[in-house]
Amino acid sequence: MASVAERLQVSPFMTFFVIVSMQIGVGVLGFQRVIAKTAGHDAWISVLLAGASSHLILIVLYWLLQQADGDFLLLHQRLFGRWVGGALSSLLALYFAAMAFVVLRTYIEVIQVWMFPDLKTWEFSLAFLFLCLYITVGGFRVVVGICFFCLIIPSYLLFTFWFVLDYTDFYQLLPILDHPPSTIVKAAKQMTLTMLGYETILLFYPFIKRGNQSAKWAHAALLTTTLFYALLTVLTLAYFSEKQLQRQIWPTLTMWKIVELPFIERFEYIGIANWLLIILPNVCLGLWCSSRICKQLFPVRQKTALLVIAAICFFSTLLIHDRKEVDFVNTILNRVGFYFLYIWIPCLAGITYIVKKVRGNV
Amino acid sequence: MTAPPPSVWATLQTLGSSMDFQTKVYRNDTSGLYLWVSYIKPMVDIETVARSIFPYLFHRPFSSLEDIRQALPIDDAYISSDPNDVKAKLLEGYLFVRLHETDETGLLIKAQKTLERTLTIPEVEFSVVGPKESFIESLETNLYLLRKRIPIDRLTVKMTRVGTLSKTKVAVVYIDGIANPDNVQTVLQRIEQVEFDEMIDSSYIVQIISDNRHSPFPQLLDTEHPDRVAAVLAEGKVAIIVDGSPHVLIGPTTLVEFFSSFEDYFLNWTIASFFRLIRLFSVTFSILITPIYVATLNYHYELIPKDLLGTLITSRREIPFPPILEVLFLELTIELLREAGARLPTKVGQTIGIVGGIVIGTASVEAGLTSNVLLILVALAALASFTTPVYKIGNTIRLMRFPFILFAEMWGLLGVAFCFCIVMTHLLYLTSLGRPFLAPLYPPRWRDLKDAFIRLPFTSQSKRPETLRTEQPIRFNRKKAKEKRDIDE
Numbered sequence: 001m002a003s004v005a006e007r008l009q010v011s012p013f014m015t016f017f018v019i020v021s022m023q024i025g026v027g028v029l030g031f032q033r034v035i036a037k038t039a040g041h042d043a044w045i046s047v048l049l050a051g052a053s054s055h056l057i058l059i060v061l062y063w064l065l066q067q068a069d070g071d072f073l074l075l076h077q078r079l080f081g082r083w084v085g086g087a088l089s090s091l092l093a094l095y096f097a098a099m100a101f102v103v104l105r106t107y108i109e110v111i112q113v114w115m116f117p118d119l120k121t122w123e124f125s126l127a128f129l130f131l132c133l134y135i136t137v138g139g140f141r142v143v144v145g146i147c148f149f150c151l152i153i154p155s156y157l158l159f160t161f162w163f164v165l166d167y168t169d170f171y172q173l174l175p176i177l178d179h180p181p182s183t184i185v186k187a188a189k190q191m192t193l194t195m196l197g198y199e200t201i202l203l204f205y206p207f208i209k210r211g212n213q214s215a216k217w218a219h220a221a222l223l224t225t226t227l228f229y230a231l232l233t234v235l236t237l238a239y240f241s242e243k244q245l246q247r248q249i250w251p252t253l254t255m256w257k258i259v260e261l262p263f264i265e266r267f268e269y270i271g272i273a274n275w276l277l278i279i280l281p282n283v284c285l286g287l288w289c290s291s292r293i294c295k296q297l298f299p300v301r302q303k304t305a306l307l308v309i310a311a312i313c314f315f316s317t318l319l320i321h322d323r324k325e326v327d328f329v330n331t332i333l334n335r336v337g338f339y340f341l342y343i344w345i346p347c348l349a350g351i352t353y354i355v356k357k358v359r360g361n362v
Numbered sequence: 363m364t365a366p367p368p369s370v371w372a373t374l375q376t377l378g379s380s381m382d383f384q385t386k387v388y389r390n391d392t393s394g395l396y397l398w399v400s401y402i403k404p405m406v407d408i409e410t411v412a413r414s415i416f417p418y419l420f421h422r423p424f425s426s427l428e429d430i431r432q433a434l435p436i437d438d439a440y441i442s443s444d445p446n447d448v449k450a451k452l453l454e455g456y457l458f459v460r461l462h463e464t465d466e467t468g469l470l471i472k473a474q475k476t477l478e479r480t481l482t483i484p485e486v487e488f489s490v491v492g493p494k495e496s497f498i499e500s501l502e503t504n505l506y507l508l509r510k511r512i513p514i515d516r517l518t519v520k521m522t523r524v525g526t527l528s529k530t531k532v533a534v535v536y537i538d539g540i541a542n543p544d545n546v547q548t549v550l551q552r553i554e555q556v557e558f559d560e561m562i563d564s565s566y567i568v569q570i571i572s573d574n575r576h577s578p579f580p581q582l583l584d585t586e587h588p589d590r591v592a593a594v595l596a597e598g599k600v601a602i603i604v605d606g607s608p609h610v611l612i613g614p615t616t617l618v619e620f621f622s623s624f625e626d627y628f629l630n631w632t633i634a635s636f637f638r639l640i641r642l643f644s645v646t647f648s649i650l651i652t653p654i655y656v657a658t659l660n661y662h663y664e665l666i667p668k669d670l671l672g673t674l675i676t677s678r679r680e681i682p683f684p685p686i687l688e689v690l691f692l693e694l695t696i697e698l699l700r701e702a703g704a705r706l707p708t709k710v711g712q713t714i715g716i717v718g719g720i721v722i723g724t725a726s727v728e729a730g731l732t733s734n735v736l737l738i739l740v741a742l743a744a745l746a747s748f749t750t751p752v753y754k755i756g757n758t759i760r761l762m763r764f765p766f767i768l769f770a771e772m773w774g775l776l777g778v779a780f781c782f783c784i785v786m787t788h789l790l791y792l793t794s795l796g797r798p799f800l801a802p803l804y805p806p807r808w809r810d811l812k813d814a815f816i817r818l819p820f821t822s823q824s825k826r827p828e829t830l831r832t833e834q835p836i837r838f839n840r841k842k843a844k845e846k847r848d849i850d851e
Contacts, residue, residue, distance in 0.1 A: 011805065111776060116661070124773075127780065135787050145790040145804045146783075266664045273775035280783055 004206045010144050012214035019198045019221035021147040021281040024228070026106040027194030029275070030250040031229070032236040039187035040242060041172055042179045044233040046187035051226025053188065054195050057341050058222060060349050061198075062215050065205050067352050072202040073296050079351055086297055093293035093309075095336060096203075099196070100286030101313040102333045104128060107279045108317065109326045114253060114272055125317040128283070129310045135284045136291070136306055140207045143288050147281040154274045160267060161235060163259040168238035192341070193334035194229065197282070198222060199341055203289040249323075287313070370466045373445045374400060377452060387463075388416075392423040398460040405455030407475040415457065415471055427461065427469045438472035478503060484586045486753050489625040496586040501531050501605035504588070508535060508601075511592035516540075522553055524604075525561035531605040532567065535591075540598045542831045545614060548795045549600050564607040573793045578761055580754040581794040583619060584609040590624040598832035600795070614797035614830065617789060618814045621645060623751030626817050635816035642815060644746035649762050651743050652689050653770035653778050655736060659685040661774035677733040686771040688732050692740040693763065695722060700744070700760075801829040 035043040068075035073092075076085035104125060112119050135146050177184075201218060208214045236251050248254045252271075259267035287309055294305035320326055377383045377400075385400040397419055401411075418433050431439050442448055443466050452458055455474035460467070481503070484496035497504045505519060516538040523529045532553055536546050552571040561567070564584060572581045582602075585591060591601050591610050602611040621641050626634040658665050659674070666674060681688060699718040703711040723741070727734045743763070750756040762785065769777030792799035802810030807828040812818040824840035826832045 013806075115774070115776065119773075131780065131783055131787070134784070135790075138787070138791055142787065142790045145800070146787065148804050148806070149786055149790075260667070263667065263670060264665055265667045266662070269662045269665050269775055273779040276776060276779040277783065 006209070008140060009207050009209045010141060012208050012210055013217055014144050014148065015201070015208060015214040015217040016221045016224075017148045017151050018144055018204065018281075018285065019201065019218055020225055021151040021278070022197030022200055022285050023195060023221070023225045024151075024278055025103050025194075025197070025282040026110065026275075026279065027196075028229070028232070028278075029110060029252045030248075031191065031194040032233055032251045033245055033248055034190050035187040035233070036237065036242065036245050038190060039179050039184050041174075041237050042177060042184055043187055043237060044173070044230050045177070046184050046191055047230045047233050048226065049184065049188040050191035050195050051222060051230070053342070054198060054222050054226070055219060057345060058198060058201075058215075058218055060345055061201060062212075062218070064345070064349055064352060065202065066212070067356065070206045070211055072205070073293060075348070075352065079348075079355060089293055089297055092202075092340075093290045093297070095340065096200070096286045096290040096293070097309050097313060098329075098333055098336070100132075100283045100290070100309075101316045102329050103279055103282045103286070104313065105317045105320050106326055106330060107275065109323065110250065110253070110272060110275070114250075114268060121320075122314075122318055125314055129314050132280070132284045132287055133306065133310055135280070136288050137303065140204060140288065143281070143284050146284055150277040150281045154277050157271060157274060160256060160259050160271070161232075164235060164239055164255050167258060168235060170234075170238045172238050172241065173234065189338060190334070191229075192338045193330065195225070196334075196337045196341075199337075199345075200285055200289050203292050204285075283313075368445045370443060370445045370448050370468065371464055373449045374458075377402070377449070383452075388420055390420050390422075390424070392421065393425065395424075395461065398463050398465075400452065400458040400460075401473070402452055402455065405453070405475060406457065406473045407455070411457065411473050415473060419459070427459070427467070430459065431469055434471065436472055440470055441467060442470050443467040476500075481507075487586055487590075487624070487751065489587075489623070489628070492625060492628040493587070493589045495588055497588060497603075497608045497610055499606050499608055501533060501603055504603050504608075504610065505533060505535070507588040508592060508595070511588060512537065512595060517595070520546075520550060522550075524553060524556050524567070525558050527559040528561045530561040532561075533603040533605075535595065535601040535603060537595050537598070540596070540826070540832050540834050541600055542598065542833060545600050545795055545797070545830070549602060549613065553602070561604065562606065564602065564604040564609045564611050567602060567604055568611060573796065574791070577788065577792060578758045579617070579789070579792060579799070580620070580752075580758070581615065581792060581799060582611045582613040583615040583752060584611050584754065585624070585752075586610070587624055593624070593627070596837075598826050598830045598834075614793075614795040615799075616794065616797075616801050616829065617799055618803070620752045620755040621750065622813075622817070625751075631817050631819040635818075638816060641749050641751070644749045645759060648743045648746035648759055649766060650778065651739050652693060652736075652763060653766035653781075654775070655739055656685045656689050656767055657770040657774040657778055660771065674733075674735055677735045680730040681733055682730070685736075686767065688736055689740070689767055692726075692732050692736060693767070695726075696740055696744045697760065797829055802827070 032043065035046050039046045064075060065072060068078070073085075073089045076088045079085065080088065105121075108119070108121055108124055111124065112121075135142055198218065198221070201214075205211050205214070232252070236245065236255065239255055240248065240251060245251060253268045256268040256271045257266065261267075264270065287306060290309050291302050291306040294300055294309070295302040298305075320329060374385070378385070380402070382403045383400070384403055385398055388397045388399060389395070390397065399419070414435055418435070419430065422433055424430050424433065427441050431441065442451075448458060448468070448470065451470045455472075457469075457471040457473050459469040459471065478500040479498055481495050481498060483494040495507060497507065509517065514537070518536055518538045520534040522532050522534075524532045534546065534549050534553065549571075553567070556567070556570050558566065558570065568580065568582050568584065569575060574581065586608050588610075591612060594612050595601055599612050599614065602613070604611075622638060623641070626638060629637070659678070663671060683691070695718070699715060699722075702718070703715050706714055719741070723737050726732045727737055747756055747759050750759060765784075766778060766781045769781040771777070773780060789800050790804065798805060801807055802814055809825060810827050810829060812822055813827070821840065824837050826835050826837055828835070
C-alpha cells in the first residue's frame, strides 16, 4: 500500500464532503436541458437511474481498491506490466487534468454570458489557477478543507429554490414513464458528466484513515447528490414547460431569476459568484489527482507536476472560444468519463477477477 | 591568545564606570573590621538596607562573612566568588560585601527594590460583569493571580530567560495531567529557540514563535484577564507570561475563540449565544459591506430592487467619483480617525472622534464628495468591527477590508467570492502551536461546536475541547451536574 503519513490523512467521514463537492460542479447549472431533450418529463427517472448505476460502479471501485491494497495505479502495473500499466495511468492523469480544465472553462463561459461579457478568459483563468495552486500546494488536507467549506457555505443556495416552488406545476410530470425505457437509459448516460467526480476516490483512498470505513460515506455522498439532482430535475420540469426548457442553456440560473428579496433582485448574480466556491474543489481536486499520478509514475516532484499541469490547463482554456467549443469539450469529457467508469472499470474488474483466480493473488 | 579569566575585581571595575554604582567602606564598631559594600543604587531598596542589613553589619561582632550571613534576617544571602554571578546579582539589586577591597570572595545580600503598579481593572478587554482584576507588568504578581485561582499542585510553571540584553523572565504555565505534553513541549522549545536581544513585551514573543509569522491573523490569544487564563488552563491550554507585560498569551487557539468574549461565560447561555452570533454577523458585515457596495454599484446595479435603487441613485447623483474612490476615501478617513483617536490622550481623543465623525462625515456628504448611504454603511462597518472582543483580531479585520474592496472593483461580486476563497485557504493553512486554526469547523469536531458559534449551558460543557487532545478529556461528571426531575416532584 502506498504509505501516507498519518498526519496527512483525513478521517473517513470527510470522504462524503470530497465526493459531493467534486460531483456538484458546473453540470448542475445546465444538465436539465440535455436530459429533458432525450427523456422529456421522465428525465428525473434517468437521474435516479444514473445514481443507482453509480452506486454499483462505486462498489466495484472499492472492490478494486481492496484488491490493490488501496493503490489503483499499482493495480494497472500488476495487471499490464510497467509500460502498458503506466500508459493507462497517464491517460488517467490526463483525464483528471482535462476535468479541471473543462470545469474551469465552462464556468468562465457562464460568467462571460451572465455577468461580464468583457471578462478576458486568460485573466480569470490565470487568477483562478493561481488560487488553485495555492490550495493544492498545501496538500490533500487543505484540498479537503476547501471541499468541506465549499460545500457547507454555498449550501444556503438550496433555500432559494423555495421561491421557485410558487411557480411550479407538478402536473407537468405526468404521465410518468411516458417515454420508452431506451430513451430513459440514454438520458441516464447523458447524466454521467454531472455525476462524475466520485472516481477520484481511486487516488485519494490512501489518504483516508481506515480507508475501508469510508465506503459508507462514499455511498452516502452518492445518494445525497443523486437525490439533490433528482429534486432539482423535478423542480425544473415543473417550472419550465418542455419547449421552454429546450431554449435554456442554464435552467438553474434562469430559475434563480425568479428569486426576489426585499433588498435583492436578480439573484442569479449572487448564485454565479457563489458558484465560484462550488467550482473551486472540482479544479483543485482534479489538479491534485493528476499531479499525484505524475508523482507516482514519473520521477518528478508533485509541485513540478502541478505547475506543468496548471500551465497546460491555462493554455487549454485559451484555445476554447465559443459556446460550441465549450459544448464540444464537455461532450468529449462526458463520453470519456462514461467509457472510463462504465466500460473500463467493469472490464478491469473482470480481468482482476480472472487473474486472481489464475494466479491466486493480484 | 586566551582571554584572562574574569575576576570579581575586574567585574567591579567595569561596573564602576557607571555613576550609580557605589562602593562604600564602613567600619564595624565592635570588632573594628572594615567592610567594602558595593551596590547599584537605583536597584537597591534603601529602606531595607538601613533597617535590616546595616545594623547587622556594623553593630554585631563577627569574624568572617559566614558569621554575617548567619546573623542576617534575610534568607537570600550567600557567599560567592563567581564573577558572572556577582555581576548578575548586583544588576538585580543585591549588595556585595567584602572584607578587603581586592577580595575575590564576597557576600551577596538581596536588597532588591520592587516597584510595580497596583492591580487595576482591565482597560483593553472591558467587561461589564465578572472579575475586574487584570494582569500587571510583574511576573510574580501575575503568577500569584493565577495560583490564587488554581490552588493545586499540578499547576506547573516552567521558567526561562529570553533576550541577550534584557534577560526577560518568561514563564510557561500549564496544568500537568490536563494539558497535552506535546503542546507544552512545542511552546517550551519555541521559546528556547528565540533569538532576540531586548524582549520588551509578550507581543514580541507572539510574533517570533507564531506558526506563520507573516499572517495578519494572530495565532496566539492575548488577554489581560487572569480569570480567562485560569479558565483556559483548566481547559488544557498553555499560557505564556512574560515579565514586564500585562498581556498573557494563550495557545493553542482557534479562530472562533477570537470572537468569543470571556463575558459570554458570565451571562446566561441563551443570551451569550445570541451575542456571539451578533458578533460573528457584525464581523462578516464589517468586512463585506463596502466591497459589496463597490461591486453592486460598479457592475450589478440590477441586483438592487427598483425602490432601493432610486434611493441609491438620488444619494449618488451629485458624486463626481466612482464608487471605489468614494469608498476608499471614507474608509481611510475612518482609519485615520481611529489611529488619531488611539494616539491622542483620552480626553482629546474623544473630541477628535466627535469632530471627525460628525463634522467630516456630514461635511463630505454636503459637499457632494460621498453619498450618505455609503457614509451610513462605512460608519456601521466601523462600529461592527469594534464588537470584536480581542483587540488584535479587530486590527486584522480593519486590514482585511481593503483587499476585498480591490477585488470587488476588479470583478464585482465574483471578486468578493474570489478574495473570500483566498482568505479561506490562508486560514486553512494556519495552525496554532501545530493545531489547526479553523477547528472545530475544519477538521470538524462536532462536539466542540458546543462552545464555538454558540455557547451551550455549563451542563453540556462537561468535556474539554477535542482539538486540544487533552490528557484528561472529562471536566466534570455530567450526570451529577444535570438535574433530573419529573413533573410535580
